[in-house]
Amino acid sequence: MSGVDDEAKRISRAEALKKIFIEMDANKDHVLSYNEFHSHLSKKAGKAFSDELLLEIFRTIDRDKSSIISLDEFVKGFNKAEAIIQNQIKQLKTQISAMSENYTETQRSLVEAKAKKLQNTGDNNLVVVVKKAEGLRAGGVTGNKAPIVCITCEGREIKTSPVPNPTNPEWNQSFTFPITQGIGDILIEVYDTERGKTTHLLGEVAIPLRALENQELHEDFLELKGRSNADRVTGKILVALQWIHDFPSYLENLIKDYEESLRNDKEELANLENYLKELVSPINTTKLPEWVKSNERIESLERAFSMKFNSVFDETLGRKFAWPIVTRISVYLFLLLALCSTFLRPDFFNLTLAVSAYFIYVKQMDLPLTFRMITVGVLISEIYDIVWVFNFLDWLEYPFMFKLSFLLTIVNLVAKLVFGAVFWKNSIDLT
Numbered sequence: 001m002s003g004v005d006d007e008a009k010r011i012s013r014a015e016a017l018k019k020i021f022i023e024m025d026a027n028k029d030h031v032l033s034y035n036e037f038h039s040h041l042s043k044k045a046g047k048a049f050s051d052e053l054l055l056e057i058f059r060t061i062d063r064d065k066s067s068i069i070s071l072d073e074f075v076k077g078f079n080k081a082e083a084i085i086q087n088q089i090k091q092l093k094t095q096i097s098a099m100s101e102n103y104t105e106t107q108r109s110l111v112e113a114k115a116k117k118l119q120n121t122g123d124n125n126l127v128v129v130v131k132k133a134e135g136l137r138a139g140g141v142t143g144n145k146a147p148i149v150c151i152t153c154e155g156r157e158i159k160t161s162p163v164p165n166p167t168n169p170e171w172n173q174s175f176t177f178p179i180t181q182g183i184g185d186i187l188i189e190v191y192d193t194e195r196g197k198t199t200h201l202l203g204e205v206a207i208p209l210r211a212l213e214n215q216e217l218h219e220d221f222l223e224l225k226g227r228s229n230a231d232r233v234t235g236k237i238l239v240a241l242q243w244i245h246d247f248p249s250y251l252e253n254l255i256k257d258y259e260e261s262l263r264n265d266k267e268e269l270a271n272l273e274n275y276l277k278e279l280v281s282p283i284n285t286t287k288l289p290e291w292v293k294s295n296e297r298i299e300s301l302e303r304a305f306s307m308k309f310n311s312v313f314d315e316t317l318g319r320k321f322a323w324p325i326v327t328r329i330s331v332y333l334f335l336l337l338a339l340c341s342t343f344l345r346p347d348f349f350n351l352t353l354a355v356s357a358y359f360i361y362v363k364q365m366d367l368p369l370t371f372r373m374i375t376v377g378v379l380i381s382e383i384y385d386i387v388w389v390f391n392f393l394d395w396l397e398y399p400f401m402f403k404l405s406f407l408l409t410i411v412n413l414v415a416k417l418v419f420g421a422v423f424w425k426n427s428i429d430l431t
Contacts, residue, residue: 017075032069034058041275044324049275053088057081085276092269096262103258110251123247126153126177126186126209129240130160132170133190134221136202136235144192147202149237152187153177153209162193167235182245184209190224190237201226203233212243215250274324330422331361337412344405345392349384350412353377357423371426378420385413
């Protein structure tokens with residue numbers, strides 16, 4: 001039976017994809033252009049779909065590289081498009097997780113750094129990373145043997161290991177200088193060596209320590225110079241320099257950078273999840289009961305309701321809000337009003353229904369059947385609220401808090417008419 005079920009699912013999926021293809025094909029020429037793809041997904045997502053992401057998806061589906069997508073290419077390539085977004089979501093979640101750990105660790109370090117600063121034992125260090133040099137000129141007649149780099153700061157000198165590459169040596173070594181005065185230059189000299197002893201100066205460069213006062217990382221190629229005009233020096237050296245003289249301040253700026261990056265990454269993640277939801281929701285639909293799908297009266301009623309609702313929406317809220325935003329607002333307002341109306345009245349039915357709608361929405365389980373179940377629940381809760389209102393009319397004569405709870409129930413009662421209509425329309429659109 002499983003083979004029959006799998007074949008049925010495959011056919012159902014293919015039919016759903018064909019339906020999506022027809023909806024996307026705005027000019028009805030039986031192929032999809034990039035603009036048609038972009039326009040459809042942007043409308044569904046409620047915002048402009050990422051051009052960079054869609055371009056990757058479009059190129060993946062467009063197997064013959066004709067810049068248009070046929071129905072066959074669309075059906076066969078849809079899984080790859082889905083995988084592209086899922087992979088980006090996975091990578092972004094990993095990145096957010098790692099950055100969150102760094103953010104937390106930096107906050108701990110900040111507390112320790114502030115404590116040290118109060119005790120006048122704060123860190124004040126210069127970090128120098130010598131990476132590589134390019135285009136060094138031979139210092140002697142026989143050419144260079146093994147260049148080294150000598151770094152001097154505040155009277156302290158440190159040398160790299162010699163590298164047997166006469167013209168383009170790579171050292172990739174880092175050093176830390178404790179800073180006491182914070183003035184003067186950082187002198188970087190490149191020498192050739194033979195048998196461990198320096199022989200010829202291949203060039204030098206000096207950087208004022210104050211140029212690094214902003215505590216940011218500075219990495220660049222620096223042109224080497226001679227000590228006099230007579231020196232024939234060529235080449236450049238790649239170094240990274242960072243002077244941390246106020247560690248708490250540095251950590252505070254780092255925390256701000258982490259916060260901004262996390263905020264941007266979480267926003268991008270939400271966009272990707274929304275894109276994925278709008279891309280695959282039409283094919284991840286729960287089958288409706290046959291009596292619903294085959295009932296002509298229900299189908300006619302729903303078609304008339306959807307057309308009327310679309311007309312009203314386009315003339316009112318549709319001018320300012322996309323439909324996904326209206327759905328999101330409805331879900332959150334439904335939950336908020338349910339919470340407000342239960343602070344004095346034990347209205348667990350409405351609260352349970354609102355929490356269920358919220359859970360279904362945030363977990364991207366908003367399928368035709370689930371939306372219809374919520375819609376039916378809203379209708380039942382309306383009857384329940386009307387009965388409650390008639391039985392508790394005397395609350396209007398009670399103290400203010402009772403009156404407020406009663407009025408919030410009335411507001412919720414009226415608002416749920418709108419929420420129910422929104423949920424019902426979503427169930428129709430996803431069918």
